[in-house]
Amino acid sequence: xxxxxxxxxxxxxLLKSANRERPYHNCRLWGIILPAQKTEYxxxxxxxxxxxxxxxxxxxxxxxxxxxxxxxxxxxxxIISRGEPNSINDQRYDRIVDELVNYIDQTGIVHIRRGTSGxxxxxxxxxxxxxxxxxxxxxxxxxxxGYIPTDILLNxxxxxxxxxxxxxxxxxxxxxxxxxxxxxxxxxxxxxYPDSSIESCIRLATTKLDSGLGNExxxxxxxxxxxxxxWALHFAEIALESYTLFYFPDTGASETWxxxxxxxxxxSLLWQAVPxxxxxxxxxxxxxxxxxxxxxxxxxxxxxxxxxxxxxPCHTRVNIVYILSSAVDVEFxxxxxxxxxxxxxxxxxxxxxxxxxxxxxxxxxxxxxxYFCLFxxxxxxxxxxxxxxx
Numbered sequence: 001x002x003x004x005x006x007x008x009x010x011x012x013x014l015l016k017s018a019n020r021e022r023p024y025h026n027c028r029l030w031g032i033i034l035p036a037q038k039t040e041y042x043x044x045x046x047x048x049x050x051x052x053x054x055x056x057x058x059x060x061x062x063x064x065x066x067x068x069x070x071x072x073x074x075x076x077x078x079i080i081s082r083g084e085p086n087s088i089n090d091q092r093y094d095r096i097v098d099e100l101v102n103y104i105d106q107t108g109i110v111h112i113r114r115g116t117s118g119x120x121x122x123x124x125x126x127x128x129x130x131x132x133x134x135x136x137x138x139x140x141x142x143x144x145x146g147y148i149p150t151d152i153l154l155n156x157x158x159x160x161x162x163x164x165x166x167x168x169x170x171x172x173x174x175x176x177x178x179x180x181x182x183x184x185x186x187x188x189x190x191x192x193y194p195d196s197s198i199e200s201c202i203r204l205a206t207t208k209l210d211s212g213l214g215n216e217x218x219x220x221x222x223x224x225x226x227x228x229x230x231w232a233l234h235f236a237e238i239a240l241e242s243y244t245l246f247y248f249p250d251t252g253a254s255e256t257w258x259x260x261x262x263x264x265x266x267x268s269l270l271w272q273a274v275p276x277x278x279x280x281x282x283x284x285x286x287x288x289x290x291x292x293x294x295x296x297x298x299x300x301x302x303x304x305x306x307x308x309x310x311x312x313p314c315h316t317r318v319n320i321v322y323i324l325s326s327a328v329d330v331e332f333x334x335x336x337x338x339x340x341x342x343x344x345x346x347x348x349x350x351x352x353x354x355x356x357x358x359x360x361x362x363x364x365x366x367x368x369x370x371y372f373c374l375f376x377x378x379x380x381x382x383x384x385x386x387x388x389x390x
Contacts, residue, residue: 025242025261027127027145028055028112031223033230034256035106035284036070041256042101049097051264052112056087061115062125063087065096066141067108068227076105076227078141082124087112106284107225111143116178126177131187134167136194140187140226144179145261146219146236146243152212153181157188164188182222185209198231199291202279206235206293219243223259230282232259234274235293245274247288250353252325257282275321275356277310290354292321305382307375313387317358320373324352328377334359335372342366360388 030052034041056063066080079099083090100108111127127143154176157164168187170180189205190198206220220235221243236243248258250272258264259280263271274280279291294310305328308321322330330350334343343364347355359373360366368388375382 025055025059025145026114026116026147026219027143027261028052028059029109029143029145029221029223029232029245029259029261030111030264031107031109031143031225031230031232031259032104032256033107033225033282033284034104039101044256044258045101046097048258048260048264049100049110052110052260053087053093053097055112056089059112059114060086061113062123063090063093063113064111064125064127064143065093065100065108066110066128066130066143067100067104068106068141068225069103070105078130078139079103080128080130080141082126084124106228107141107230109141109143109223109225116147126171127179129171129180129183131168131183133187133191134164135191138187138190138198138226140183140224142179142183142186142222142224144182145221148178148182148209148218148220149213149216150176150178150181152209152216153178153185156208156212157181157185160188160192164191182209182220186224198229199279199281199289202231202233203291203293206233206279210235210293221245221261228283230257230259231279232274233279233293234276235278236276245280246271247274247280247282248272250351252352253285253287255284257284257288272353273356275319275354277319278321278354278356290321290323292319294319305375305377305380307373307382307384309373309384309386313389315389317360318386318388319356319358321354321356322375323354324350324377327351328379330355331374331376332359333374333376335374336366337370337372342371 062084064082066078068076069079070076081096083092087093109128113125128141130141132139168184172180186205190201193201220233222233224231232245234245244262246260246263249270277293281289292308292310305325306323309318328350330347332345336342371386373384373386
């Protein structure tokens with residue numbers, strides 16, 4: 001066992017995990033938010049971005065790095081660098097990482113590409129994309145992992161405002177990139193709803209896109225930041241290991257936060273998975289905030305534990321996300337409308353943070369109707385209602 005001390009986080013007791021083969025990803029994502037120009041995080045950043053760099057073997061279509069820099073006037077400006085050789089074979093990657101470490105002002109994102117649409121060779125990685133509002137004062141950097149049919153994105157963008165692509169044109173036209181159009185669709189929603197929070201706009205854009213996809217498979221995972229906040233989305237139509245999202249560290253409130261497509265160093269016990277169909281928002285010194293994309297039943301206990309059920313009503317299975325404020329044993333009981341117990345199970349030694357599962361379990365078939373979920377820990381009990389529609 002070893003002890004790692006990270007400034008602002010405190011002593012962390014970790015076990016070094018065994019090396020294992022990484023799952024396939026179309027692209028790899030990394031994003032960070034930290035107090036302004038805190039050089040004590042340089043080792044953490046170098047370690048994680050060296051790990052990301054090594055994934056260029058399987059992600060050969062270049063790399064991109066973006067971060068915000070504070071200039072003498074006190075304003076922040078985005079700095080974006082891109083490479084066409086993969087990250088392992090491009091010596092500029094290490095140099096730009098050094099620049100990020102030395103000059104970053106709170107937020108930055110890195111993308112290692114395996115292209116799925118548009119030109120995939122002969123150009124630098126087009127990520128991260130910079131987008132800023134036409135009607136709303138909002139500037140963002142954006143990187144995406146997955147594939148989305150470009151015709152669906154074009155239809156959604158034009159349905160909101162037929163002139164928007166002229167006002168906020170894509171970087172690649174007419175050989176569109178799905179990630180480029182995805183970033184435009186997000187900023188269009190942010191533009192069109194100026195009184196709504198960024199989180200509400202991301203949720204609305206995701207639900208609109210999910211509805212527009214119909215039966216088309218797509219993966220919407222992204223990392224996005226402005227100069228003071230970091231957002232990330234885990235939303236994969238195919239819930240494979242290759243479309244994951246994690247956050248670091250899993251320690252409650254922290255001065256610095258990282259989100260990534262997968263754990264990027266050997267200290268894997270401090271990485272926690274973001275549940276599917278969930279957005280997170282992080283700021284320095286604040287607890288991570290979770291936003292289930294589909295509104296459902298949300299309940300919170302006095303000790304700070306909470307549980308989300310979505311969608312309600314649900315077809316076949318309901319997604320259950322529970323967030324623990326401390327380490328506890330967890331018990332779930334499910335009752336039908338008559339009060340009959342239909343399922344139960346325990347989850348012992350659950351650590352603080354987010355956990356999720358789907359119910360009913362795959363080996364259980366239950367009739368349509370109303371059910372009650374009882375969520376119990378040693379210091380709280382929450383009961384919430386759900387409806388199954390098979």
